[in-house]
Amino acid sequence: MAEEVLVFGAWGSPFSRRVEMALKLKGIEYKYIEEDLTNKSPSLLKYNPVHKKIPVLVHNGKPVAESLVILEYIDETWKDHPILPKDPYERANARFWAKFIDEKCLSAIFKACWGACWGEEKEHEKAEIEHEKAVKEVSELLQFLENELKEKRYFGGETVGLLDIAANTIGYWLGVFEEASGVELLTREKFSKLCNWANEFVCVTAIKENLPPRDKLIAYFRNRFGAGNASK
Amino acid sequence: MGEVKVIGASLSSFCCRIEWALKLKGVEYEYIKEDLRNKSPILLQYNPVHKKIPVLVHNGKPVAESLVILEYIDETWQENPLLPKDPLEKSTARFWARFVDEKCIVSAWDACRAEEHEKERAVESAQESLGMIDKLIEGKKFFGGETIGFLDLVVGSLPNWLKFLEELGGIKLVDAEKFPSFHEWSKKFVEIPIIKEKIPMPDDLINYFTTSGLAKTIRGSALANNK
Numbered sequence: 001m002a003e004e005v006l007v008f009g010a011w012g013s014p015f016s017r018r019v020e021m022a023l024k025l026k027g028i029e030y031k032y033i034e035e036d037l038t039n040k041s042p043s044l045l046k047y048n049p050v051h052k053k054i055p056v057l058v059h060n061g062k063p064v065a066e067s068l069v070i071l072e073y074i075d076e077t078w079k080d081h082p083i084l085p086k087d088p089y090e091r092a093n094a095r096f097w098a099k100f101i102d103e104k105c106l107s108a109i110f111k112a113c114w115g116a117c118w119g120e121e122k123e124h125e126k127a128e129i130e131h132e133k134a135v136k137e138v139s140e141l142l143q144f145l146e147n148e149l150k151e152k153r154y155f156g157g158e159t160v161g162l163l164d165i166a167a168n169t170i171g172y173w174l175g176v177f178e179e180a181s182g183v184e185l186l187t188r189e190k191f192s193k194l195c196n197w198a199n200e201f202v203c204v205t206a207i208k209e210n211l212p213p214r215d216k217l218i219a220y221f222r223n224r225f226g227a228g229n230a231s232k
Numbered sequence: 233m234g235e236v237k238v239i240g241a242s243l244s245s246f247c248c249r250i251e252w253a254l255k256l257k258g259v260e261y262e263y264i265k266e267d268l269r270n271k272s273p274i275l276l277q278y279n280p281v282h283k284k285i286p287v288l289v290h291n292g293k294p295v296a297e298s299l300v301i302l303e304y305i306d307e308t309w310q311e312n313p314l315l316p317k318d319p320l321e322k323s324t325a326r327f328w329a330r331f332v333d334e335k336c337i338v339s340a341w342d343a344c345r346a347e348e349h350e351k352e353r354a355v356e357s358a359q360e361s362l363g364m365i366d367k368l369i370e371g372k373k374f375f376g377g378e379t380i381g382f383l384d385l386v387v388g389s390l391p392n393w394l395k396f397l398e399e400l401g402g403i404k405l406v407d408a409e410k411f412p413s414f415h416e417w418s419k420k421f422v423e424i425p426i427i428k429e430k431i432p433m434p435d436d437l438i439n440y441f442t443t444s445g446l447a448k449t450i451r452g453s454a455l456a457n458n459k
Binding site for chain 2: 059070073077089
């Protein structure tokens with residue numbers, strides 16, 4: 001059966017990497033198209049006219065957009081190595097936490113790493129307070145994930161699942177943001193389970209092969225957002 | 233089938249999605265009304281992360297976030313399926329459900345709350361999103377096809393909420409001329425008995441916001457300025 005799978009992505013985006021991780025886990029061949037986000041291609045605009053964003057998966061000419069929607073599409077289309085459990089409650093749980101990561105964690109992490117330095121210098125004290133508040137918020141959010149992991153090797157249990165893939169932002173990109181901005185968030189003393197999980201996660205072949213080079217990523221974020229909140 | 237509870241608030245568009253889904257599937261449930269200004273220990277216990285409604289509790293196990301709950305309901309009770317079987321069609325429904333929540337509802341609220349000098353642009357932005365929904369339903373009876381499905385429940389009470397936001401914010405967002413397909417759909421949707429039984433009405437929303445004093449907290453609120 002001739003099948004064409006395209007992935008439109010950006011090298012540094014955790015969202016497009018998620019799609020590649022899932023395809024790799026299931027052994028699905030695909031063609032990757034790197035998008036220049038400052039100069040979006042006509043193909044991208046055609047395949048995702050609503051949001052004009054990556055990632056987009058195009059399967060036999062039909063596009064699917066939004067990374068979590070794509071992950072579910074991949075799981076329902078290629079049945080090998082399922083990334084969602086069969087039980088409806090466990091599926092709901094994975095979906096809930098994936099949404100949590102995307103809707104709550106990322107923006108809080110960004111704020112903690114770079115938020116307060118967007119303020120003026122004379123508001124230094126106010127910025128300090130805002131920064132501490134942001135760090136505290138991230139800590140609370142990470143605690144939820146730490147508790148959710150419990151004694152499991154992965155969020156998905158014995159093998160990597162949808163939630164692990166969705167948590168790539170925590171498992172790899174968070175460490176990059178920390179180093180780029182100098183702000184410490186995922187400390188071993190507070191989040192030993194999450195740290196262990198992150199170490200295991202990045203060692204899984206299908207994941208490892210899809211992680212952008214760390215130094216290049218750090219340089220990119222430092223360049224884009226500045227030196228970060230820790231540099232005072 | 234087990235014990236089913238829904239923790240909700242009657243004016244919430246997110247909650248009615250859940251109740252409609254359960255009713256469509258003939259699932260009996262106990263409804264627990266929350267006072268959002270004074271959240272109960274039960275809600276905080278069952279949704280400690282967001283402390284929000286709706287929460288579905290099935291045999292003591294909670295599920296939160298309306299879109300997650302809808303999929304849970306669809307996977308647990310298989311009668312009258314809400315989502316199509318085909319993965320691509322399913323993805324399309326999920327994509328647009330997120331669009332409704334992340335773009336339509338948010339941009340409508342932003343337009344309602346916008347300061348005078350930003351209002352026109354905010355209204356345009358909201359109408360752009362609504363225009364996409366109008367285009368989506370064009371030529372179809374319901375988003376789900378011949379019968380209502382997942383996306384119909386998600387779009388659900390949006391027309392009523394839009395009427396309310398128009399009055400609250402002194403703006404015009406929808407009309408039959410601008411979005412004829414959306415208008416036709418909303419007329420058919422609210423006539424369905426289980427929908428008609430429980431759907432937030434614009435007048436009730438206006439009453440709630442004005443009597444609770446919440447209207448005053450909305451910047452640019454025409455209602456708050458009037459009374």
